[in-house]
Amino acid sequence: MNFVDLLMLGFSEAMTPANLGFCLLGALLGTLIGVLPGIGPTATIAVLLPITFFLPPLAGIIMLAGIYYGAQYGGSTTAILVNLPGEASAVVTTLDGYQMARQGRAGAALAVAALGSFFAGTVATFAIAVAGPTLSSFALNFGPAEYVALMVFGLLAATILASGPVLKAIGMILIGLLLGMVGTDQATGAERLTFGAVELFDGIDFIVIAIGLFGFSEIISNLERSGSEGVTVAPLTRLWPTREDFRNSWAAVLRGTGLGTLLGLLPGGGATLASFSAYSLEKKVSRHPEKFGTGVVEGVAAPEAANNAAAQSSFIPLLTLGIPSNNMMAMMLSAFMIHGITPGPSVLTNQPEIFWGLVASMWIGNLLLVVINLPMIGLWVRLLTVPYRLLYPAILLFCCIGVYSMNNRIFDVILAAGFGLLGYVFRKAKCEPGPLLLGFVLGPLLEANLRRTLLITQGDPSIFIERPISLVMLIATVVLLGLMIFPAFRKTREEAFQEEEA
Amino acid sequence: MNTRFALPLAAAISLAATTAALADWPTDRPIEMIVAYAPGGGTDIMLRTLAPYLEADLGTQIPVMNRPGASGEIAYTALAQAKPDGYTISSLNTPGFLTMRIDRKLRFDPDDICPIARIVEDPGMFVVQAASEFNSLADLVAYAKDNPGAVSIGTTGVGTDEHLAMLQLEQSAGVDLTAVPFGGANEAKTALLGGHVTAIGLNVGEFASAEPGQIKGLAQFAGERSILAPELPTATEQGFDVLMSSERGLAAPCAVPEDLRAKLSDAVDRALANPEFQEKARQQGLALSYQSGADWSAAMPERLARYEEIFKLIKENQ
Numbered sequence: 001m002n003f004v005d006l007l008m009l010g011f012s013e014a015m016t017p018a019n020l021g022f023c024l025l026g027a028l029l030g031t032l033i034g035v036l037p038g039i040g041p042t043a044t045i046a047v048l049l050p051i052t053f054f055l056p057p058l059a060g061i062i063m064l065a066g067i068y069y070g071a072q073y074g075g076s077t078t079a080i081l082v083n084l085p086g087e088a089s090a091v092v093t094t095l096d097g098y099q100m101a102r103q104g105r106a107g108a109a110l111a112v113a114a115l116g117s118f119f120a121g122t123v124a125t126f127a128i129a130v131a132g133p134t135l136s137s138f139a140l141n142f143g144p145a146e147y148v149a150l151m152v153f154g155l156l157a158a159t160i161l162a163s164g165p166v167l168k169a170i171g172m173i174l175i176g177l178l179l180g181m182v183g184t185d186q187a188t189g190a191e192r193l194t195f196g197a198v199e200l201f202d203g204i205d206f207i208v209i210a211i212g213l214f215g216f217s218e219i220i221s222n223l224e225r226s227g228s229e230g231v232t233v234a235p236l237t238r239l240w241p242t243r244e245d246f247r248n249s250w251a252a253v254l255r256g257t258g259l260g261t262l263l264g265l266l267p268g269g270g271a272t273l274a275s276f277s278a279y280s281l282e283k284k285v286s287r288h289p290e291k292f293g294t295g296v297v298e299g300v301a302a303p304e305a306a307n308n309a310a311a312q313s314s315f316i317p318l319l320t321l322g323i324p325s326n327n328m329m330a331m332m333l334s335a336f337m338i339h340g341i342t343p344g345p346s347v348l349t350n351q352p353e354i355f356w357g358l359v360a361s362m363w364i365g366n367l368l369l370v371v372i373n374l375p376m377i378g379l380w381v382r383l384l385t386v387p388y389r390l391l392y393p394a395i396l397l398f399c400c401i402g403v404y405s406m407n408n409r410i411f412d413v414i415l416a417a418g419f420g421l422l423g424y425v426f427r428k429a430k431c432e433p434g435p436l437l438l439g440f441v442l443g444p445l446l447e448a449n450l451r452r453t454l455l456i457t458q459g460d461p462s463i464f465i466e467r468p469i470s471l472v473m474l475i476a477t478v479v480l481l482g483l484m485i486f487p488a489f490r491k492t493r494e495e496a497f498q499e500e501e502a
Numbered sequence: 503m504n505t506r507f508a509l510p511l512a513a514a515i516s517l518a519a520t521t522a523a524l525a526d527w528p529t530d531r532p533i534e535m536i537v538a539y540a541p542g543g544g545t546d547i548m549l550r551t552l553a554p555y556l557e558a559d560l561g562t563q564i565p566v567m568n569r570p571g572a573s574g575e576i577a578y579t580a581l582a583q584a585k586p587d588g589y590t591i592s593s594l595n596t597p598g599f600l601t602m603r604i605d606r607k608l609r610f611d612p613d614d615i616c617p618i619a620r621i622v623e624d625p626g627m628f629v630v631q632a633a634s635e636f637n638s639l640a641d642l643v644a645y646a647k648d649n650p651g652a653v654s655i656g657t658t659g660v661g662t663d664e665h666l667a668m669l670q671l672e673q674s675a676g677v678d679l680t681a682v683p684f685g686g687a688n689e690a691k692t693a694l695l696g697g698h699v700t701a702i703g704l705n706v707g708e709f710a711s712a713e714p715g716q717i718k719g720l721a722q723f724a725g726e727r728s729i730l731a732p733e734l735p736t737a738t739e740q741g742f743d744v745l746m747s748s749e750r751g752l753a754a755p756c757a758v759p760e761d762l763r764a765k766l767s768d769a770v771d772r773a774l775a776n777p778e779f780q781e782k783a784r785q786q787g788l789a790l791s792y793q794s795g796a797d798w799s800a801a802m803p804e805r806l807a808r809y810e811e812i813f814k815l816i817k818e819n820q
Binding site: 140141142143144184186187188189198199201202317331333334337339343407408409448451452455456458 | 541547567568569570571572573575576579605609651652654659660661680681682683684685688692693695696697698699711713785786787
């Protein structure tokens with residue numbers, strides 16, 4: 001069978017009324033849990049997994065996949081409207097998306113996010129269909145040494161993410177690295193910075209920090225001014241993006257899609273890394289980097305396209321090699337196993353209807369999400385007009401439920417409250433928490449891979465420059481570092497931020 | 503809700519309550535099943551698959567609660583503090599349950615927790631790439647003898663099953679291997695397929711459900727060959743003294759009356775005999791191996807002694 005025949009087979013499988021229904025159900029559920037901060041797709045899929053026993057294999061898998069990419073859509077909604085990243089991958093969307101909402105352009109931000117995601121989803125779905133089998137071998141070349149180089153580059157690039165002085169950004173990254181060290185050291189089994197608390201043996205959860213720094217501290221700083229002005233919603237001029245918005249965002253969507261598709265392939269990469277990287281790339285190529293963080297449409301379009309593309313392309317290593325690249329894919333792997341299907345090359349040949357049915361349903365699901373979400377933008381935007389005295393207790397409640405339900409323990413909620421206070425202090429000191437989160441996520445990966453590399457080579461660091469991928473990335477890091485120290489560049493950057501202050 | 507009432511002062515009251523509840527157990531309210539790992543893991547899926555069969559058998563509801571963290575200590579502490587009325591049970595995993603008492607101070611007394619039944623015994627094993635030049639443990643050992651430290655073994659951390667198995671092999675064969683810790687079995691497997699490590703430790707259940715043709719096994723570390731890998735020789739058969747298998751089952755506080763624990767154990771036994779459950783277990787690569795709580799309990803001291811010996815080795819190496 002040729003490519004077109006296989007794709008037609010996939011669509012005929014995905015278009016049966018039952019499968020279409022489960023696709024819609026999954027997409028709706030995903031949007032809902034994406035909107036609710038803290039309740040992530042991993043936990044939802046885990047709870048729903050046993051139910052899929054009773055469904056035909058393809059229907060069950062289509063529904064679970066729908067939850068996953070639906071959550072990527074929903075996560076951006078709360079990021080834009082209330083500055084609360086529903087998912088880790090939506091953290092950077094808060095930077096410009098929330099600013100747009102405050103200027104009364106929430107509708108435009110949501111529409112650009114939805115359309116950008118749809119475009120990225122379409123491209124990534126075709127990437128799975130066309131290049132899946134060949135691309136997945138690239139991911140295997142990524143060994144510990146390549147990861148070290150990638151992380152070093154990523155951490156340095158994170159300073160571009162922040163809008164304050166470079167020194168503050170580096171300080172935030174270092175705090176992130178420190179927080180990432182909490183827990184049991186994987187290489188020696190020693191406890192680090194746990195202060196004897198058994199709840200900290202496995203480190204601090206990302207959600208605890210994200211909800212504390214973004215969610216709680218946002219509420220605190222709003223309480224500060226609620227007495228005088230109340231709700232900070234600017235007049236809503238229009239729901240649909242302007243022609244100028246479209247003109248400004250299409251290139252960003254294209255770049256985000258490309259970057260996201262590639263990063264989704266890497267084991268451990270996935271949607272979060274993709275959205276962070278796309279944002280810093282966009283800021284770098286932009287002709288007006290100083291405006292990032294004040295509500296520019298590219299700052300929403302690029303990361304949203306990237307995280308959706310990565311969410312889809314992370315299916316490639318799973319479907320073609322049977323290797324899950326992140327937690328979510330590990331859950332999908334168990335979903336396949338429950339139905340006695342082992343993802344891998346043999347599925348492509350023996351059960352093509354499963355592989356192609358899923359690929360086709362992803363595209364249909366993305367289309368459904370746009371159809372569901374665009375008319376609902378008005379409804380989401382109306383959320384902003386709910387008085388804060390009602391909205392904020394509700395958000396606080398959802399945050400607490402989300403944090404509690406991860407491990408069913410009150411300790412996490414208290415910890416998140418502590419991070420809320422810390423986040424408030426950061427706000428007052430004009431330190432952005434974005435780089436802290438990236439340091440927190442990348443730090444442990446950097447450490448683990450550095451130790452792995454040196455263990456494998458028995459202490460010989462020359463492997464970093466012997467392996468081509470690693471060498472290229474290290475050279476890029478040095479160039480970036482040079483650019484930051486180079487006087488002309490530094491001056492432009494400082495000027496840019498002074499303008500912003502004014 | 504349960505910790506405060508477990509105070510000695512309330513002991514008499516709770517004893518009375520236990521006796522009263524005995525008659526109705528377990529039909530008057532749901533039995534809470536604590537899982538010591540995050541949703542989606544092997545233990546979680548095993549117990550979520552089993553729960554409906556236990557519900558049908560006992561005529562009650564069994565909601566599953568995940569209390570992950572500290573390799574099970576958080577869940578075991580919660581179990582030890584629960585009211586001993588038979589309405590709280592928990593997952594129990596070895597070697598974690600046995601090894602955690604060796605090198606750290608625990609928040610609970612392991613003697614307060616009694617196994618109900620073992621459900622699965624999943625031996626550890628070493629695997630290499632399918633195209634690897636190594637075909638047996640002896641091949642690997644011979645190469646490691648000539649190149650000390652050059653053989654890298656992917657594990658999931660210090661003191662984990664794979665690491666303990668590697669230490670046993672080092673001692674038994676007199677070789678020097680390099681442990682490389684990964685975040686999980688999947689990460690380790692990716693590194694193996696990319697050629698970044700020589701071999702990795704896996705469980706037979708994971709091996710049996712993996713895509714065929716990518717990896718091959720060198721040896722399994724059980725006393726007898728597992729039903730999931732009848733073709734693969736054990737390390738003992740190949741002349742190396744390596745024994746390492748992970749056992750997964752259920753436990754309750756020891757203060758729960760013994761006949762309640764026996765009823766639970768029997769219910770697990772019947773569920774495991776159900777062909778419908780067996781079919782689901784087969785699809786998930788579960789190496790079903792029922793053992794009653796009493797038998798499992800009796801086998802633990804010997805395993806514990808062995809682990810204590812290996813941990814001494816780790817200490818000496820550091």
